[in-house]
Amino acid sequence: MEYVNPEGLRLDGRRPLEMRQLRAEIGVVARADGSAVFEMGNTKVIAAIYGPREVQNKSQQINDQAVVRCEYSMANFSTGDRMRKPKHDRRSTEISLVIRQTMEACILTHLMPRSQIDIFVQVLQADGGTRSACINAATLALADAGIPMRDLVTSCAAGYLNTTPLLDLNYVEDSAGGPDVTVGILPKLDKVTLLQMDAKLPLDTFETVMQLAIEGCKAVANYIREILLENTKQLEFRRGV
C-alpha cells in the first residue's frame, strides 16, 4: 500500500515532515489540582493531576521524596471498534509505566517528601500517537497544578514507510508494520528521557528518524510554551495585575 504518493503527500494530505494540528487547553477539570486536554490531529487525550497530597497507601510512603503514580486508560469508544477491556490490559499497564517513569524523571520529587502525585490520563479519541499525546497532556497538567519540574517533557513519534521518514504517524500509518520511533525530550536541557522503537531499522536511517522525532518534540515544546504563556496572561488579567 502506498503511504506516500509520488507527489510526496501522505494519506491525510500532509507532507512527510509535517505534524498534525496541535490543540491544547488547560484547566478543564474543575476538581483536579491541574488538568489539560491535548489534541494531536484526531487523537484527543485528557490528563488530570491530583497532588501533592497525602499518600493513600502508607506502606508506599517515601520519607525523602514524593511518590508518583500514573494510570492510563482508554475510553470504550476511543478506537474504531468498541474496546472490551480498556483498563488493565497489557498495553495500558505498559503505557502507564512508561508515562510514570518519564514524568518522574523531571518532577522535583525531593521537594515534596512523604506525599503523592497522581497523574491520570484518559484517551477520548485514539488515532495513533496516544503515548506522545498523553505525555504532552501530562506536562501541561503538571504545569497547571504548579508542581515544580526540571523542564517540560514533550514527546513525538516518527516512522519510516516507503523509504521516507514520516513525522507524527496516525493510526493507519502506525499499523502499516513499519518502524515507529517514539521520543520524549526535555527541550531546554536538550536531553532524551524516553526512546522506544519497534520493528527493524538500519542504524543510519534510525539516526535520521530519531532526529526527525526530536524536531517534532521541539515544535510541541514551542506550542506548549505559548499555551502556558497565554494562560499566565489570563491569570494576571483576572487578578487585576
Next chain:
Amino acid sequence: MAAASGSDLSSEMEVDAFRRLFPLNFHERHLLKSIRPDGRTLGKARDTIISLGAVTSANGSALTKIGCTTMLAAIKLEVMTPTVESPDDGCIAIDFHMPPICSPIVRPGRPAEAAPVVAKQLSDTILSSGMIDLKELSLVSGKAAWMAYLDIYCLDADGSLFDAALLSAVAAFSHLQIPVVSLNDEGRIVLISEDNGGGKLEKEPVNKEKRKLKLATIPFSLTCILHKNYILADPTAEEESIMETLVTVVLDSSSQLVSLYKPGGPVLAQTSAIQDCVALTRQRLKELQKILNEAISDMEVD
C-alpha cells in the same frame, strides 16, 4: 457544642478555613438567607450546556455540563443476532464509568462507589421510560439487529451525577444516526460507506439512508437535597457530601412521573416535600427541553 464554638471562632477565622472546618455551619448560615455559597437561590439549577457530536468516531455522542459536572456519552452500533423470543428487537447496553480524573476521591484500581449505582439507575430509567422502541433497531427479522453500546464517561464529578448522565444519554440518542447497511451474498450485514453509495449496489440496502431514532418521550431529571426543611435543587459535590439526603425525580416530556428515587438518608420527608421536589423538576423540565432542542437545531443547521 459545635455550633457555639463555630460562632466563637468565626469572627477570627478566614472564610475558607471556616468553610473547611465547619462546613455544615457554613452552609446553614447561607440557607438562613435563602441563598447558597455559589450565589444560587434554593430552587435554581446550575448553567447547563449540551454539545452534540463530541466524539466523531461514534455513531452518536454528546458532551453535557451542568455547572462543573461534565459527562461525555457516546453510542457505538454493532450488528448482532436477536434473541429467539423477540426476533424483531434490537438491544441497548448502558455503561457508566467514573475514571480517576473526575474526582479526588476515586482511586485507580478501585471503582467509585457511585459508579455502579448511577449505572443501574440510568439503565432502569432509560429502558423503562419507553424513550426508545427496540423495534427501530431491528434490521432483518430474526437474523440481524443493532446492539447499541452507550458508554458514559464522567470527566468531572461535581454533584448531580445522575442528572448530567441522563441528559448526556438522551442527547446522544437524539444525535444518533443509524448507518446504511446491506446484506451481502453470504448473508452478512456490511456497512455501505458514503464513497461507493453512488455506484451500483450488489443488493438492495436494508435501510436506504442514514436515519435517526424516533424518540417517543424524553425523560429529564432533577436531584434535590433535603435538609431540615430546606429543599436544594441540583447540589454540588460539596453540598452532597455534607447533607446526604438525596431525592431524584424523573419526569418525561408530558410531565408524567417516570421514576422517583430516595435512597434513605438522615432526613425523613413528608409527602409535601416530595411534591415540592416534583414541582421543581417540572420547572427544570421546561429549561432542559429548551436547551436540548436548541442543541439539536444547531446541529441540523451545521
